[in-house]
Amino acid sequence: MRLQTDNDMVGKRWRSRALTDDEFDALSAASPEGGFQQTAAMRRMVEQEGAAQTELVGLVDADDKPIAGAMVAYTQGRFGLEGSIWLGPLCDAHNEHLLTAMTMALHVAAHKRGAISVSCWPDDVYLRRTSDGEPDGEPDDLLVGNYEKLGWHHAGFDRGYGSIVNRWVYVKDLSGFKSADDLLKSYSKNTRRNVKIARNSAVHVRRLDRDELGVFHHICELSSVKQHFQNRDLAYFEGVWDAFGDRAEFMVAEIHLDEYLAGWQDKYAKFAREADRLEAALPESKYPDDVRKKLDTARRNVESAEHRIADAKERIERDGHVVPAAAGLFMWHERELVYFSSGSDERYAKFYAPTAIQHEMMSRCLERGLHRYNFYGISGVFDDPDDPGRGVLEFKQGFNGYVEELPGEFTLPVDRIRYGLKAAAAAVLHH
Structure with missing residues (x-):
């Protein structure tokens, strides 16, 4: 884990502070990882539901301009507060120094709240695939490795719908x-x-x-x-x-x-006229077989339209x-x-x-x-x-x-004792 060794470098380049709603939205709008789940609107929704406390943790440069951040939602679990970053953080995970600084900022913020851990689901592409699921490029193992080197525990690569964030x-x-x-x-x-x-x-x-x-x-x-x-x-x-x-x-x-009924009534009238015309033309036609085929088609169209009209009337009576x-x-x-x-x-x-x-x-x-x-x-x-x-x-x-x-879930332990207890309890339940 590199949080301590990089501390001096991080302090010189960036500092962490809470971001305002406007600052965070501007960061989300400009970020390649930006999305609606990492916005002030999402924070407002979570807060008004009363389901979680939220915090906008940011990194700013020497000009006090935000360059990375995350909306963290803290919920009460069995062993204490747990932080969640849905489809975030807004941070270039390939920039090791920046990810280190973001991790430090999240760790400090969570520690101040007495949280057990912080989990994130980065909105980065681990592997692009074709529509049929075949790999279309190389997996981004560097991204996963950068998180793991900083002490984030990766939950692995699973399939199925995610209970919190979808990985696919x-x-x-x-x-x-x-x-x-x-x-x-x-x-x-x-x-x-x-x-x-x-x-x-x-x-x-x-x-x-x-x-x-x-x-x-x-x-x-x-x-x-x-x-x-x-x-x-x-x-x-x-x-x-x-x-x-x-x-x-x-x-x-x-x-x-x-409108649907009127459309089929118009089609019915058209099909019926065509059937009548063909029927009248049949006795004098030089090619009766061809006319009969067209007449059969016209009659089928009339029957189909009749069926659609009856169905539409029934639906209107039942559903409005x-x-x-x-x-x-x-x-x-x-x-x-x-x-x-x-x-x-x-x-x-x-x-x-x-x-x-x-x-x-x-x-x-x-x-x-x-x-x-x-x-x-x-x-x-x-x-x-x-x-x-x-x-x-x-x-x-x-x-x-x-x-x-997507790479899936990473969890950063903050209180290692309670995090260990939670992991042990989860292991017992799975057995």
Whole structure:
């Protein structure tokens, strides 16, 4: 561990101090590791929930300019306070001296609070992978080694969804696309088709207001029941809205069933006219076989339209004229847009509302000049068709992005006695 040996050098180059909200947000916006979880808005949300105490620990240079930092959330564990840095710190882990100074600052801050430890989940790429999970480059073992040399304990490389922070994320690079149509062409064949089906099925995407968050919560509840996970309560989403403001967008994809019905009624009339025309032309046709084939197709189209019309009327009677079919929470940051949370109504799966939301939000990124779209978590399992996360993976793969494998969790002991007791207790539980 190098905290002591580098102390003189660190003191000359940088010093640590608490950062203001504005300073921290400016640092996050400019940092290659920046993200919505390392912002003052995230700090406000955690504080207003009352679930944790927070601190903005920073490093400043000789001009008092912040050059690294972290939002630390302290929660009460069985053996005492434990610090957490979600998708941080904002620090170049390849700069050993800077990482040393950041580690020292975090250690000192946590020690003053009487914390047992500080855990972090750096938002650095350990290994970039293809959409199918194949390595696309070399693993960043230097980053892991730099943390470990400073006394951080690495939790290892696991698969599955993280209980606190996802280690596997799916990303699409939007640079090079000039329009939504260009973007659409980059998707897989099925996903392109699904975007068009949604567009032709009267699916409209809009932002929800705060007093409509119950709609968002309800849709997420539908998915949580189906996929067997615990949905967050409504108060959590209200807290996100209040803390992040315009940087959190709760989007809904609604099906306007009146519009959908009218569309199929128009198609029915068109198909019926074509069937009548072909039927009238059949007796005098020189090529009756060809006409019969076209007539059969026209009649099938009429039957299909009749079925769609009956289905639409039934849905309107049961669910109303406008039905929220999918919803998503999107977090804006200067570096990326994150698809953070979502849900959908399986009864309307064939309208492809979730696909419509994704295409809409990526299109909005292009309008803002933002080139990184973060689909967020996947399980990291690519070779098991029965994996519970398979459906999520295949949905995201349809947009033709790539995978980032993050390094995962590191824990820095602060009170070694209590940290040892906690580790011993955890070992007993696992046995």
